[in-house]
Each structure stands twice: as C-alpha cells, then as structure tokens.
Amino acid sequence: MTGSSAGAARTPRAALAELLTGNRRFVSGQPVHGHDVTAAAAVASGDQQPYAVLLGCIDSRVPLEAIFDQTFGSICVIRTGAHVLDRAVCGSIEYVVGQLGVPLVMVLGHERCGAVASAVDTLRTGERPGGSLAYLVDQIAPAVTEVGADDPRAHPMAVRRHVLRTVATLRADDLLTGPVAEGRVDVVGAVYDLATGEVTLLDH
Numbered sequence: 001m002t003g004s005s006a007g008a009a010r011t012p013r014a015a016l017a018e019l020l021t022g023n024r025r026f027v028s029g030q031p032v033h034g035h036d037v038t039a040a041a042a043v044a045s046g047d048q049q050p051y052a053v054l055l056g057c058i059d060s061r062v063p064l065e066a067i068f069d070q071t072f073g074s075i076c077v078i079r080t081g082a083h084v085l086d087r088a089v090c091g092s093i094e095y096v097v098g099q100l101g102v103p104l105v106m107v108l109g110h111e112r113c114g115a116v117a118s119a120v121d122t123l124r125t126g127e128r129p130g131g132s133l134a135y136l137v138d139q140i141a142p143a144v145t146e147v148g149a150d151d152p153r154a155h156p157m158a159v160r161r162h163v164l165r166t167v168a169t170l171r172a173d174d175l176l177t178g179p180v181a182e183g184r185v186d187v188v189g190a191v192y193d194l195a196t197g198e199v200t201l202l203d204h
C-alpha cells in the first residue's frame with residue numbers, strides 16, 4: 001500500500017480536497033486503498049490521526065470508507081438512518097473535533113434513501129411508524145415539509161434539504177460553533193449518487 005496520508009490534511013480546505021480526490025479515485029475504478037482490507041494495513045495505520053469525520057446513512061450501498069477510498073486511520077465514520085442526529089452522534093463529533101483535532105465534518109446524504117422515503121410516506125399518508133423509527137422519521141420530517149411532501153420530487157429535494165439542516169444543526173453545536181467561526185473547522189454537506197458513485201458538495 002502507499003503511505004498513509006492521514007495527518008497531512010490539517011485544514012478544512014485540505015481535508016475536503018483529500019476526500020474529494022479519494023472519491024474521484026473510487027469513481028474512476030482506481031482506488032489506492034479499496035482493495036487493501038488486510039490486517040497488515042490495519043496495523044500499519046499506527047496511531048489514530050484522522051483528518052475528517054463523516055456522518056452518513058446506514059444504507060448498505062454507501063460504505064463511506066470505500067466511496068472515498070480511505071484507509072485505516074484516515075477518517076472517522078458515524079452512520080445512522082439518513083444521518084439523523086442524536087446526543088451520542090453529536091458527542092462523537094465533538095470528541096473527534098475537540099480531542100483529535102479533526103478540521104472537517106462532512107454530512108453525506110444519498111439518492112434513494114429509504115429513511116427519507118419513510119418520512120415522505122409518513123407525511124403523505126399521516127401514518128406514523130411506531131417504536132424508535134418514529135424518532136427517525138420525526139427528525140427528517142421538517143426537511144420534507146419544507147420542500148413540500150406532495151411535490152413529485154419531494155424525495156430528492158428532501159434528501160438535500162435534510163443534509164443542509166443537519167449541517168446547520170452541527171454548525172450551531174455548542175462545542176463546534178466556536179471552531180467553525182474561527183475557520184479552524186468546517187462542516188459541509190454532500191450527496192452521494194448511487195448510480196455513478198460520485199459525491200457532490202451542496203452549497204450552504
């Protein structure tokens with residue numbers, strides 16, 4: 001394997017460039033790390049020095065380390081249905097930013113997200129799911145309402161709106177808002193296209 005690039009990207013801009021370059025390697029079918037899922041590679045990672053923390057969906061088609069062609073030790077990954085936040089997620093991000101000095105947080109939504117589809121269905125039918133799935137749907141619902149649940153393109157628009165809402169919530173997080181204001185940390189949103197493998201940044 002090539003030497004780890006972990007630790008090289010200590011600014012938000014450099015970290016973002018590193019991630020997007022990795023995605024381009026993945027899309028082009030020429031990953032550097034994608035094939036190297038070995039114990040030897042894990043051991044070679046040494047101390048943890050990640051440069052980004054990614055919050056994505058649980059969807060089995062969106063493995064974050066793979067689509068950004070990352071290696072052991074380079075990124076921290078948190079996954080929940082439609083990247084819904086709760087205190088454990090926020091605390092984990094605060095830890096990575098505050099304790100590990102990571103300069104970039106990326107929220108990644110994706111096309112054809114089942115959790116977002118559940119929220120669209122709930123708002124269209126009025127039938128709210130039970131259990132903790134209701135929490136998930138409730139957290140996504142405001143994005144669906146904002147784009148209009150009955151709009152034929154409600155799902156793809158809600159995917160993007162929900163990413164931006166999640167970014168805004170994280171930017172306002174007690175322990176992140178200071179570093180973000182100082183420019184030491186950035187929180188960005190992006191969407192993954194299942195059909196092409198491409199990650200596209202969203203303006204915020």
Ligand SMILES: [Zn+2]
Nearest residue numbers: 057059113114
């Ligand atoms: Zn999803």
